[in-house]
Amino acid sequence: MRRPTLLVAGLAAFVALATWPVWHALAGPRPTAPELARPVGATECVAPTDYMRASHMKLLVEWRDRVVRDGVRAYTDRHGRVVTMSLSKTCIGACHTDKTKFCDRCHDYTGVKPTCWDCHVVPPVPAPPALAARGEVR
Amino acid sequence: MSTSRRVFLRLAATAATAAAAGSALGCAASGGARRRLAMAIDVRKCLDVHGCRACVDACHEAHNVPAIPDRAHEVKWVWKEPFERALAVREPATLPAALRGSEVLVLCNHCDNPPCTRVCPTGATWKRDDGVVAMDEHRCIGCRYCVAACPYGSRSFNFVDPRPFVAHPTSDYPTRTKGVVEKCTFCEERLAVGRLPACVDACPAGAMVFGDLDERGSEIRKLLNERYSVRRRPELGTRPQVFYVI
Numbered sequence: 173m174r175r176p177t178l179l180v181a182g183l184a185a186f187v188a189l190a191t192w193p194v195w196h197a198l199a200g201p202r203p204t205a206p207e208l209a210r211p212v213g214a215t216e217c218v219a220p221t222d223y224m225r226a227s228h229m230k231l232l233v234e235w236r237d238r239v240v241r242d243g244v245r246a247y248t249d250r251h252g253r254v255v256t257m258s259l260s261k262t263c264i265g266a267c268h269t270d271k272t273k274f275c276d277r278c279h280d281y282t283g284v285k286p287t288c289w290d291c292h293v294v295p296p297v298p299a300p301p302a303l304a305a306r307g308e309v310r
Numbered sequence: 311m312s313t314s315r316r317v318f319l320r321l322a323a324t325a326a327t328a329a330a331a332g333s334a335l336g337c338a339a340s341g342g343a344r345r346r347l348a349m350a351i352d353v354r355k356c357l358d359v360h361g362c363r364a365c366v367d368a369c370h371e372a373h374n375v376p377a378i379p380d381r382a383h384e385v386k387w388v389w390k391e392p393f394e395r396a397l398a399v400r401e402p403a404t405l406p407a408a409l410r411g412s413e414v415l416v417l418c419n420h421c422d423n424p425p426c427t428r429v430c431p432t433g434a435t436w437k438r439d440d441g442v443v444a445m446d447e448h449r450c451i452g453c454r455y456c457v458a459a460c461p462y463g464s465r466s467f468n469f470v471d472p473r474p475f476v477a478h479p480t481s482d483y484p485t486r487t488k489g490v491v492e493k494c495t496f497c498e499e500r501l502a503v504g505r506l507p508a509c510v511d512a513c514p515a516g517a518m519v520f521g522d523l524d525e526r527g528s529e530i531r532k533l534l535n536e537r538y539s540v541r542r543r544p545e546l547g548t549r550p551q552v553f554y555v556i
Binding site: 241261291 | 374438444446447448479480481482483484485486487498502
């Protein structure tokens, strides 16, 4: 080993370069969780928020199977509220009005690309006055 | 352990009675009589409104059916075919003049013995208890076995993304995606809320009658009892549930 200094410097440079994305992310601003537009007045979706946050996709798949395979369209939640199992009539449309301010914000943040809307048609967003009347925020 | 013939016969008779009672109870629990949904098309009434496309337009608008100009890629749920071809008339010369060369409406026949459902490897298409041959595009893998199996050409495959070809997509019904098969579903989404199929509702001549064949006194039952009707390719044994009253 004739030039240990050069070797150490080279190794240090390599480690610095290889771990660059980590340093860069730590040095930069902390990412903030996306803010979701929630319907005002509604305290909870058809299931507890924690469940919906983690497992809404499972619920939607269950809804899909029940509607398409079994022909059942009504869903009764734990509070006895009955809703129509429909992505583009209930989830977006009746409850949330703007997909881009609800679904997309989290999916973009987490880099998830669900294929639901490849076929299902996003309902038109109501005009601003109608939105205000319904109490939709943000 | 030895069982005498008398004991064995007694046990067998008890089991058979229990099974019969259970089956009868199950039938009562599921609402008793089975439904057998079908459609009758009064060809002469349809011809009275020559050139009318109200049913086709209503269906295709309600279900976001794309209008693809390339005939190799076209998608259709309900359309018109020459009478002779649709009903495989062997001797066109014997047809009444009014029917010769005319066009009749064709759609999925919702066969009682559907060949398409038997060949589907994923269960994406199946016959419901009420007779509707349903389609679950979520499960369709695009193998097109059903397209090949259907003797009526009632199924369309999406060779291209259909969305750009839907002029005014309605959010009440999904579009399909490239790589899946689609067809008429007897408007199961409308039947679920007590409405008639879109084409039946839209027909200005009242030429289409939809209902339950098993319901005594239903409009379709009465029409088929009173008038002569034919079905498409009955020799194939598919037992179509779309009747042409001529």
